[in-house]
Amino acid sequence: GENVEQHPSTLSVQEGDSAVIKCTYSDSASNYFPWYKQELGKRPQLIIDIRSNVGEKKDQRIAVTLNKTAKHFSLHITETQPEDSAVYFCAARVGGGSYIPTFGRGTSLIVHP
Amino acid sequence: NAGVTQTPKFRILKIGQSMTLQCAQDMNHNYMYWYRQDPGMGLKLIYYSVGAGITDKGEVPNGYNVSRSTTEDFPLRLELAAPSQTSVYFCASSLERDSNQPQHFGDGTRLSIL
Numbered sequence: 066g067e068n069v070e071q072h073p074s075t076l077s078v079q080e081g082d083s084a085v086i087k088c089t090y091s092d093s094a095s096n097y098f099p100w101y102k103q104e105l106g107k108r109p110q111l112i113i114d115i116r117s118n119v120g121e122k123k124d125q126r127i128a129v130t131l132n133k134t135a136k137h138f139s140l141h142i143t144e145t146q147p148e149d150s151a152v153y154f155c156a157a158r159v160g161g162g163s164y165i166p167t168f169g170r171g172t173s174l175i176v177h178p
Numbered sequence: 179n180a181g182v183t184q185t186p187k188f189r190i191l192k193i194g195q196s197m198t199l200q201c202a203q204d205m206n207h208n209y210m211y212w213y214r215q216d217p218g219m220g221l222k223l224i225y226y227s228v229g230a231g232i233t234d235k236g237e238v239p240n241g242y243n244v245s246r247s248t249t250e251d252f253p254l255r256l257e258l259a260a261p262s263q264t265s266v267y268f269c270a271s272s273l274e275r276d277s278n279q280p281q282h283f284g285d286g287t288r289l290s291i292l
Binding site: 096107109110116164171 | 279285
């Protein structure tokens, strides 16, 4: 089955800095890669996703890049703000199978004012 | 549009008691999932369903049961509650025509077993 590794487990930055979270996956048939943000005590919510036919996607201060050859994808947050502090989960889903995603273990992002 | 609704939000159980966590979605999603999240940890898949009448085990199914009699509802049953089942439980759903659909999560049920 699919295996997703996520790094780092904790990331501490100063407000205004950039943050990068990286995930690697094992199954080359994976074709959908969502990112979820979970604030303390809240539910995970989708913030951005990317399909395997796209190399990069941006939404304001958030971007995701995908390298299919190396089987890794990354979340980039620019000009971080205290409200970006949360746990971020990556996931990978194999196309044509049961569509059950495999999640990374999460990254706790702390943005210091 | 309520999305995914979970009840109750909080519950305290005694060891050996049973209960059902309710989950309902109004988006006509075919896929539904149950996850547990222990403090400071990631999401572990308990059970999932790809449509009414079809359920399958996830990563950590022991001690739980599910049913999917309708598209909308996907209840999770704990028969003999154990302290190891203290966790936050999230239900999720997605519309799967192909593999490129995100999951929508409920607000969670915080369960303590004492």
